[in-house]
Amino acid sequence: MNSTESGESWSQWLDFDKSNVSSIPECAGVFGMHASMKILFIGSTQNLRNSLLESLSTPCRDKAKRFRYMITESPDEVKAQILKEYIEKHDGKLPLCMERI
Numbered sequence: 001m002n003s004t005e006s007g008e009s010w011s012q013w014l015d016f017d018k019s020n021v022s023s024i025p026e027c028a029g030v031f032g033m034h035a036s037m038k039i040l041f042i043g044s045t046q047n048l049r050n051s052l053l054e055s056l057s058t059p060c061r062d063k064a065k066r067f068r069y070m071i072t073e074s075p076d077e078v079k080a081q082i083l084k085e086y087i088e089k090h091d092g093k094l095p096l097c098m099e100r101i
Contacts, residue, residue, distance in 0.1 A: 008078065013066045021052040021067075029071045030079045033064035033097070040064050041097040042082055044075035060097035 014020045016033060029048045033041045033055065041061050045051035048069050055061040072078045086095065093099075 008070045008072045010070050011068045013068045016064045016067045024049045024052055027071055028075050029069050030075050031067055031069040033061060033067045035063050035065045039095045041095055042079055044079035
C-alpha cells in the first residue's frame with residue numbers, strides 16, 4: 001500500500017489504540033490495518049476517526065496492532081485500487097478480515 005497516482009500519501013504506521021485513533025482527523029479517507037505484518041483490513045470512509053474508533057470493537061479488526069490512513073476526497077475509488085493491487089499480489093485472496101464481507 002503505497003501512495004496513489006493522484007498524489008495522496010499514507011500516514012506512518014501507528015499503534016492501533018484509542019489514543020492514536022482519537023487524534024485522527026474526521027475527514028474522508030482510506031485506512032489499512034495489520035497484525036503480525038499481515039494486512040487484516042482495507043477500508044474507506046467519509047469519517048476516518050469514527051470508522052477507526054468503531055474498528056476498535058469490531059470482531060477481527062479489533063485484533064489489529066497497527067494502522068495507517070490516507071486522506072482523500074475519493075476514498076471508495078482509492079480503496080478499490082488498493083484492493084485490486086492487494087488481490088493481484090496475494091493470489092486472488094482478500095485481507096483476512098474482509099473474507100466474509
